[in-house]
Amino acid sequence: MTTLGAAWEWLTSAAHWSGGDGVAHRLAEHLYLTGVCxxxxxxxxxxxxxxxxHLGRGGALAVNLANxxxxxxxxxxxxxxxxxxxxxxxxxxxxxxxxxxxxxxxLTNGYTGMRGVDxxxxxxxxxxxxxxxxxxxxxxxxLALPLVLTGVRIAAVQLVATATVAALAGGxxxxxxxxxxxNTASTPQVIAGAFLVAGLALLVEGAFxxxxxxxxxxxxxxxx
Amino acid sequence: xEGMTAPPDDCxxxxxxxxxxxxxxxxxxxxxxxxxxxxxTVVSVLVALVVAVPLAVAARRLRWAAGxxxxxxxxxxxxxxxxxxxxxxxxxxxSATLVIAGLALYSLTLLVRNILxxxxxxPxxxxxxxxxxxxxxxxxxxxxxxxLALPTAMAGLRIATxxxxxxxxxxxxxxxxxxxxLIYSGMNTYFKAQVLTASVLCVVIAVAADLLxxxxxxxxxxxxxxxxxxxxxxxxxxPAPPKPxxxxxxxxxxxxxxxTEPVA
Numbered sequence: 349m350t351t352l353g354a355a356w357e358w359l360t361s362a363a364h365w366s367g368g369d370g371v372a373h374r375l376a377e378h379l380y381l382t383g384v385c386x387x388x389x390x391x392x393x394x395x396x397x398x399x400x401x402h403l404g405r406g407g408a409l410a411v412n413l414a415n416x417x418x419x420x421x422x423x424x425x426x427x428x429x430x431x432x433x434x435x436x437x438x439x440x441x442x443x444x445x446x447x448x449x450x451x452x453x454x455l456t457n458g459y460t461g462m463r464g465v466d467x468x469x470x471x472x473x474x475x476x477x478x479x480x481x482x483x484x485x486x487x488x489x490x491l492a493l494p495l496v497l498t499g500v501r502i503a504a505v506q507l508v509a510t511a512t513v514a515a516l517a518g519g520x521x522x523x524x525x526x527x528x529x530x531n532t533a534s535t536p537q538v539i540a541g542a543f544l545v546a547g548l549a550l551l552v553e554g555a556f557x558x559x560x561x562x563x564x565x566x567x568x569x570x571x572x
Numbered sequence: 573x574e575g576m577t578a579p580p581d582d583c584x585x586x587x588x589x590x591x592x593x594x595x596x597x598x599x600x601x602x603x604x605x606x607x608x609x610x611x612x613t614v615v616s617v618l619v620a621l622v623v624a625v626p627l628a629v630a631a632r633r634l635r636w637a638a639g640x641x642x643x644x645x646x647x648x649x650x651x652x653x654x655x656x657x658x659x660x661x662x663x664x665x666x667s668a669t670l671v672i673a674g675l676a677l678y679s680l681t682l683l684v685r686n687i688l689x690x691x692x693x694x695p696x697x698x699x700x701x702x703x704x705x706x707x708x709x710x711x712x713x714x715x716x717x718x719x720l721a722l723p724t725a726m727a728g729l730r731i732a733t734x735x736x737x738x739x740x741x742x743x744x745x746x747x748x749x750x751x752x753x754l755i756y757s758g759m760n761t762y763f764k765a766q767v768l769t770a771s772v773l774c775v776v777i778a779v780a781a782d783l784l785x786x787x788x789x790x791x792x793x794x795x796x797x798x799x800x801x802x803x804x805x806x807x808x809x810x811p812a813p814p815k816p817x818x819x820x821x822x823x824x825x826x827x828x829x830x831x832t833e834p835v836a
Contacts, residue, residue, distance in 0.1 A: 351662040418731065418734050418735055419738060421739070421741040421774050422738070423742055427755050428767060505650055508652060513654055516742070516745060523654055535661055542655040542658035546650075546655045550651070
């Protein structure tokens, strides 16, 4: 496979790793964008999901949001934001688009996890005189944690993917290596960029899967 | 572009988001883009369906195959779409086939998982009852297991189709993205009406496809409806598979959708 050989050569050439268009910088951009947006989306979605799940309200909202998130193309939202007045605010269009697509899995899984807590356990906790807040934080949240973490993992992988698409709309990150490769008709560069993106996505997926396993193997984690 | 010849007080000239003149003057372009979009989506989902059914059945029958098949689908599903299309570039070149292959791989992962989950959810007693009535393995599969797996499989098909409609837009990177092409060129020329129209059409196609499949699902599984009319020689009194609650199994990005029945 000469194409793979050329892609490997592209990847291992030091010149492609340094500078503003280099792999190192693009990777840093990608990680920074993903990390910031993951923190933002968790801060927005998780409290809402936990409170809604605790109250048992808004289930339809959580489900419909997930469906809408699937039906609306990320690329369309990115471009729509770019052409809107927000488009002038630097990297905000990208950040907003990324957060929009990371929220549904967080909300849906968080809500489902909270609703999935055994009702007998909840009644027992209430019978012991726990307040709503204690119930949420000490009983429901720990039991819902595996699913909450699943939501975080899905959101993180989704963010890595959306951040890649953002390159199509002029954003930074590893996707830029792919789009630049397409623009210069350099198949090796396209393949090299694709490997980097796929590798990062798989790494993120694997890392969060490990965190999940660790969290459920330790006390206070999951139901086991 | 044509904007130069437009009268100065036209919504095209003012570059408005909503523009009737755009719809009437670009009718052919829009129609072609919609047709390409439908072509990419339909072909990829059909190819995926043809491959997924035997794969899921094999994974169900051969115990050792289930792990690798599920692992592979997780890996495939984790790869971002732009990278997926790029990785297929040496194989298919800049072609519609590249986009179809990429979309088919995503649909395949969703379908295999859901069909397998559906097959696994068939109660053991049901299987034993069918065997007791003299059903062979093939008849058991075709007349009992697959029909009972149908609701879960159809849920997967709906998710796969909606996702394919949405992801097809990324095909614009190789020039075959259906409505995505219009979004891409609209972005480069700052053409608001084109971007909004193409985006809305994408969502309309996705919702229409979802509703159509929901309708097909209702037709195919009359026994899941309360008071459903007596079906043909089918498992009509079968325990309606409740919403597939396989929360114990850690699976990929599609989990929540499988757990909660998608609502249109």
